[in-house]
Amino acid sequence: MSTETPVDELTEEDARTELERLADLLAKANTAYHQDDAPEISDAEYDRLKARNAAIEARFPGLKRADSPSDQVGAAPADGFAKVTHAVRMLSLSNVFDDAEVTEFDDRIRRYLGLKADAPLNYTAEPKIDGLSLSLRYEDGTLVQAATRGDGAVGENVTANARTIDDIPVTLTGAPEVLEVRGEVYMSHADFEALNARQTEKGAKTFANPRNAAAGSLRQLDSSITKARPLRFFAYAWGEVSEALADTQMAAIERLAALGFQTNPLTALCDGPAEMQAHYEEIEQQRASLGYDIDGVVYKVNELDLQRRLGFRSTTPRWATAHKFPAELAWTTLEKIEIQVGRTGALSPVARLTPVTVGGVVVSNATLHNEDYIKGRDSKGQEIRGGKDIRVGDWVQVYRAGDVIPKVADVDLSKRPDGTKPYDFPTVCPECGSEAIREEGDAVRRCTGGLICPAQAVEKLKHFVSRAAFDIEGLGAKQVEAFYQLGWIAEPADIFTLKARDKGETKLLKPASEVVASWTGGDGEERAARIEARRELLTTMGVDPLEDFEPALTRISAKPLADIKGWGEKSAENLFQAIDEKRDIPLGRVLFALGIRHVGEQASTLIARSYGRWDDFTRAMDAAKDCEGPDWDNLLAIDGVGEVMARSLVTAFAQDHERQSIDRLTAHLTIQEAAAPATDGSPVAGKTVVFTGTLEKMTRAEAKARAEALGAKVSGSVSAKTDLLVAGPGAGSKAKKAAELGIETIDEDGWLELIGDA
DNA sequence: GTGCCTCGAGTTCC
DNA sequence: CTCGAGGCAC
Numbered sequence: 001m002s003t004e005t006p007v008d009e010l011t012e013e014d015a016r017t018e019l020e021r022l023a024d025l026l027a028k029a030n031t032a033y034h035q036d037d038a039p040e041i042s043d044a045e046y047d048r049l050k051a052r053n054a055a056i057e058a059r060f061p062g063l064k065r066a067d068s069p070s071d072q073v074g075a076a077p078a079d080g081f082a083k084v085t086h087a088v089r090m091l092s093l094s095n096v097f098d099d100a101e102v103t104e105f106d107d108r109i110r111r112y113l114g115l116k117a118d119a120p121l122n123y124t125a126e127p128k129i130d131g132l133s134l135s136l137r138y139e140d141g142t143l144v145q146a147a148t149r150g151d152g153a154v155g156e157n158v159t160a161n162a163r164t165i166d167d168i169p170v171t172l173t174g175a176p177e178v179l180e181v182r183g184e185v186y187m188s189h190a191d192f193e194a195l196n197a198r199q200t201e202k203g204a205k206t207f208a209n210p211r212n213a214a215a216g217s218l219r220q221l222d223s224s225i226t227k228a229r230p231l232r233f234f235a236y237a238w239g240e241v242s243e244a245l246a247d248t249q250m251a252a253i254e255r256l257a258a259l260g261f262q263t264n265p266l267t268a269l270c271d272g273p274a275e276m277q278a279h280y281e282e283i284e285q286q287r288a289s290l291g292y293d294i295d296g297v298v299y300k301v302n303e304l305d306l307q308r309r310l311g312f313r314s315t316t317p318r319w320a321t322a323h324k325f326p327a328e329l330a331w332t333t334l335e336k337i338e339i340q341v342g343r344t345g346a347l348s349p350v351a352r353l354t355p356v357t358v359g360g361v362v363v364s365n366a367t368l369h370n371e372d373y374i375k376g377r378d379s380k381g382q383e384i385r386g387g388k389d390i391r392v393g394d395w396v397q398v399y400r401a402g403d404v405i406p407k408v409a410d411v412d413l414s415k416r417p418d419g420t421k422p423y424d425f426p427t428v429c430p431e432c433g434s435e436a437i438r439e440e441g442d443a444v445r446r447c448t449g450g451l452i453c454p455a456q457a458v459e460k461l462k463h464f465v466s467r468a469a470f471d472i473e474g475l476g477a478k479q480v481e482a483f484y485q486l487g488w489i490a491e492p493a494d495i496f497t498l499k500a501r502d503k504g505e506t507k508l509l510k511p512a513s514e515v516v517a518s519w520t521g522g523d524g525e526e527r528a529a530r531i532e533a534r535r536e537l538l539t540t541m542g543v544d545p546l547e548d549f550e551p552a553l554t555r556i557s558a559k560p561l562a563d564i565k566g567w568g569e570k571s572a573e574n575l576f577q578a579i580d581e582k583r584d585i586p587l588g589r590v591l592f593a594l595g596i597r598h599v600g601e602q603a604s605t606l607i608a609r610s611y612g613r614w615d616d617f618t619r620a621m622d623a624a625k626d627c628e629g630p631d632w633d634n635l636l637a638i639d640g641v642g643e644v645m646a647r648s649l650v651t652a653f654a655q656d657h658e659r660q661s662i663d664r665l666t667a668h669l670t671i672q673e674a675a676a677p678a679t680d681g682s683p684v685a686g687k688t689v690v691f692t693g694t695l696e697k698m699t700r701a702e703a704k705a706r707a708e709a710l711g712a713k714v715s716g717s718v719s720a721k722t723d724l725l726v727a728g729p730g731a732g733s734k735a736k737k738a739a740e741l742g743i744e745t746i747d748e749d750g751w752l753e754l755i756g757d758a
Numbered sequence: 759g760t761g762c763c764t765c766g767a768g769t770t771c772c
Numbered sequence: 773c774t775c776g777a778g779g780c781a782c
Contacts, residue, residue, distance in 0.1 A: 095773085108762095212772065313764070342768060350769085367769050369775075402773040405769055443776065444767090598778075600766045640765085642779045 081156035084147040088239035093322040122302040126267035130293035131186030164227035180239030191230035209360035235261035296324035327399040332356035341455035345447035366406035391420040431455035469593035473578040496668035499576040587674040608674035621653035685711030693728030
């Protein structure tokens with residue numbers, strides 16, 4: 001291994017070979033360790049190989065493999081599916097619900113592309129199959145991998161199961177060298193009924209609907225079970241392809257059909273919103289007789305060139321949308337209203353309902369949004385549902401938004417029983433007794449307890465270990481909750497001392513369980529009394545809640561993890577290893593994990609890229625704490641960061657208790673420096689570009705998106721920081737200012753040539 | 759100041 | 773998945 005070339009000196013070709021070698025080595029090491037329980041290389045060597053892999057990927061992002069070891073937290077557990085990183089993300093679709101929104105969709109696309117209202121623009125329209133999406137990867141015409149959607153970026157490898165589905169060809173003739181076919185796995189009504197009949201016969205549990213049956217069948221670990229289940233597949237899209245399938249969506253679908261895939265016969269070409277709407281109605285009429293479930297119609301811009309120009313928003317393509325059928329409605333009794341407390345302290349009312357079937361699923365909980373929704377007002381004080389307030393005991397209408405999230409939609413006043421009272425929304429946190437207040441213009445009421453509120457503390461911890469944050473294998477929401485209740489972890493830093501405490505390497509000081517139990521234990525009257533007492537303490541006696549909280553900071557585990565039910569020595573060991581793996585972590589993830597209000601995943605990435613290093617970042621936060629000065633201005637200058645977010649950030653770092661908690665955490669971490677995305681060979685990476693005047697070959701939005709994809713920052717006004725001005729005809733003051741400042745100015749063609757799109 | 763467009767936060771059930 | 777609101781362009 002001593003002959004390894006330093007990462008900096010690798011050529012692209014070397015890197016490719018090296019990544020392949022590392023993927024292979026690490027996969028073998030994983031199998032040996034996890035499945036055979038016989039490690040072949042030392043942990044240190046394993047970590048070194050993994051780090052080298054990551055370093056090469058960072059330098060050559062384009063070479064990152066679909067099976068990259070950096071995306072795999074250990075190998076597939078022997079009892080699950082391996083993770084697969086999609087070469088091209090599997091996205092979801094935006095939705096429209098009526099005629100007017102179909103027209104809006106068309107308008108938006110025309111505006112983005114700069115097309116006049118009468119310019120021709122075609123769309124495909126096809127039924128939206130209610131199943132689960134699957135990505136099939138063919139190399140040299142052979143099915144090599146089938147992966148579920150997962151979160152869109154990483155799915156599960158279900159290749160063995162996909163091979164048993166008749167509609168999925170195992171080999172293709174005349175296909176591109178690399179072809180990822182995407183489509184929907186589903187089960188027909190007839191097959192679903194028959195399967196449930198067989199299940200009943202066997203005394204096995206039946207499925208609630210065809211979708212669940214299909215999902216359950218595809219995720220069988222034993223593919224012989226999948227083989228016995230009559231799954232089907234419609235192809236409707238593609239991921240990575242080594243050569244273009246066609247010029248249009250329609251022709252691409254026809255090509256997939258020619259390759260041997262089933263494509264939906266109701267796929268049609270429409271010349272605009274009117275035809276789209278007509279086809280939607282046609283499909284809606286046939287819905288009941290199709291023999292399989294559909295939940296709407298999907299529209300896609302037909303020209304693939306236009307699709308490419310339109311591109312993507314963060315989770316959906318701009319060039320497609322789903323026109324959903326109206327949601328199924330059901331009526332039931334509202335038995336109770338409960339209040340949940342979220343990470344930011346938001347009090348959310350949840351309706352407990354007499355269970356009712358809505359769209360094939362039994363619903364017993366539904367969201368009531370917020371205080372005003374219950375009162376029958378929206379956030380602007382406008383009446384909703386005719387201003388009807390919702391009361392416990394009411395007969396309410398429920399639907400599943402997007403066929404997923406249950407919501408209370410309406411209330412039938414004629415069925416209101418006698419003696420109901422308007423719901424009294426709590427002004428005190430039901431979890432910790434702190435005051436719950438509503439800020440001016442805010443729709444939500446929030447608990448002011450901060451970390452002394454057990455609900456907020458737990459939710460913050462859950463957020464900390466969530467997928468986009470620390471993503472610690474084996475430490476999910478459930479474990480965090482349990483560990484919190486046990487008093488083992490009360491803040492993120494505690495996660496990283498678990499191992500030492502578990503091994504008795506640090507001394508037991510005071511079990512936080514005592515402190516925590518005093519907040520969370522008990523129920524009914526006892527709990528109510530305790531909360532009341534606590535509220536008294538906090539509000540009238542002027543006790544500093546943080547002093548009250550202090551003893552919890554000396555929390556420690558009272559007994560080894562292995563003594564707890566369900567935690568063997570091996571699982572404890574695995575957990576500690578998973579935690580150790582995350583001590584080395586990218587800056588953006590740390591920022592997001594802190595759960596600072598208004599600072600989400602995207603913002604964290606942008607901020608991390610802007611500051612690069614943790615120390616530089618905290619120094620800037622300190623210097624900007626009074627919301628003024630150059631560091632404050634720099635913060636606001638970050639694209640996507642406004643005053644609200646900036647204030648939230650600096651306040652979090654300026655508050656003693658919060659800062660101390662953060663410092664305790666970072667003492668356990670090696671925070672990786674963040675770099676701007678390596679836009680290999682991009683001539684405009686890191687440059688600030690301003691567009692002015694009339695652009696003739698692309699719209700402003702398009703130009704901005706394209707420039708940003710190439711690593712440029714697009715600004716609206718010319719300043720000393722501007723690197724390049726792209727001026728079309730009619731450019732005025734900006735061009736003049738650029739000339740004064742001596743900033744390079746080019747025209748639209750010059751720009752296209754520069755970025756290689758001429 | 760107004761009107762997009764995104765992101766952030768909260769949500770259920772399997 | 774949806775709603776509300778932050779950020780930014782017009």
